[in-house]
Amino acid sequence: MGFFEDYVARTPASAKEAKRAQAIIPGGVGSAIQFWQPYPIYVQDSKGPYVWDMDGNKYIDYCMCYAAMVAGHADPVIAAAITEQAKHGTLYGLPAAGATDLAEEIHRRYPVIDMLRFTQSGVEATMYAVRLARAATQKLGVLKVEGAYHGANDMLLVSCAVPQNTPAGPEWLPSSYVESAGIPPGASQHTYVVQFNHLESLEYQLKKHEGEIACFILEPCMTNGGVIPPDPGYLAKVRELTRKYNVLLIFDEVKIGCRIASGGACEKYAIEPDLVTLAKAIGGGTPLGAFGGRRDLMELITPLGPAVHFGTYNANPLCCAAGLACLTKVLTKDKYKEMDRLGAKYAAGLESIIKNLGLPASVTHEGPLGGIQFVPEKPHTYRQANRYNRMMWREYWYGMLSKGVIPMGSGWFEEYSISAAHSEKDIDDTLGITEDVLKAIKRML
Ligand SMILES: Cc1ncc(COP(=O)(O)O)c(C=O)c1O
Secondary structure, three states, X not given: XXXXXXXXXXXXXXXXXXXXXXXXXXXXOOOHHHOOOOOOOXXXXXXXXXXXXXXXXXXXXXXXXXXXXXXXXXXXXXXXXXXXXXXXXXXXXXXXXXXXXXXXXXXXXXXXXXXXXXXXXXXXXXXXXXXXXXXXXXXXXXXXXXXXXXXXXXXXXXXXXXXXXOOOOOOOOOOOOEOOOOOOHHHHOOEEEEOOOOXXXXXXXXXXXXXXXXXXXXXXXXXXXXXXXXXXXXXXXXHHHXXXXXXXXXXXXXXXXXXXXXXXXXXXXXXXXOEEEEOHHHHOOOOOEEEEEOHHHHOOEOOOOOEOOOOOOOOOHHHHHXXXXXXXXXXXXXXXXXXXXXXXXXXXXXXXXXXXXXXXXXXXXXXXXEEEEOOOOOXXXXXXXXXXXXXXXXXXXXXXXXXXXEOOOOOOOOOEEOOOOOOHHHXXXXXXXXXXXXXXXXXXX
């Protein structure tokens, strides 16, 4: 039996639930990323770094809801904050102090965020940040990175992968490719694409569209091609070029914000963007996002200015209470140090297994986020990462699942995410399992 067959053999209850769900929910999942062949595991319970599926199989989880569960699953401090707030109301449609408390905590971590507004998700945060940049500059153009995912909104769902049926363009000048049916051509016609860690690519587009571009939105450390950290000096030059061409710089820190450091990428790389988008960590496992930055820009938001931002659930007290507990009580300075230490240990352990086995793979990471890249050299661009060995990734995925580890999010381009709940023993156990799986893959080559 292969790993895929092992996976199917141990998950009959998930197979049954998938059939029931698929009759009423497209694909049987809440988001397409949650689906994999022949069906995903359906969760029964979760606690700390673990989830249990409906067959009772226990997994060490490194997907952690695509890096959102920074505190771990069912954290007792966050659960208590949610329970307490629920007694006083979950949604007022009126402002309350909890949102200001959380905004102040975010400002403490991100001095560059003078003001912010809350949303319910990352996709809204990036949509509003781009709208604000367009309103502020009176320009329409948006620059983004090939392979980068900023949520499924119409103007940013462009070139999130290398296109299958359209010419991809050279590495330095990727084509703009709309990822979904149903998006009007006009919605993305002003979205231009560059390659990450490629300054010539950026300067070419800035020059070509000079005077037309409102903003450059990027994840300062890419997490949609595995984890690809910025090359030394790249972000400083990005800041210099965006200033030179009068283009606003938006750091999309939905995934890495309050994650790779207490103050995210702004702190880690010491760069000041004009706007920042956040989600995941700031909600403590509940649906909460935010966009914020320079005061003069944020004062353009309604009711102060002309750029509209609405939402029934915005800044709701339940999510703000969960987020505040997560940031102020769980994610202490010591926790960041510990997550970094475990991240370094895990990456070094994976590297040594790969080296000893002589596998054509590499490891990239930034603190607690990282991944095995099934390409021989560490990639610096999305195109390089996308040359991964499909067979090896597939065997790794089902091999780890069938041995009780969710090794990363469910796509080659996702990452492993070490939370505040993972322990040294979890890392050691996972390295042991990884060695077994990679040895088996080596025998297949
Ligand atoms: C960098 C980045 N931006 C935006 C989003 C969209 O966030 P959400 O799924 O909360 O809409 C994601 C989702 O993973 C992301 O990784």
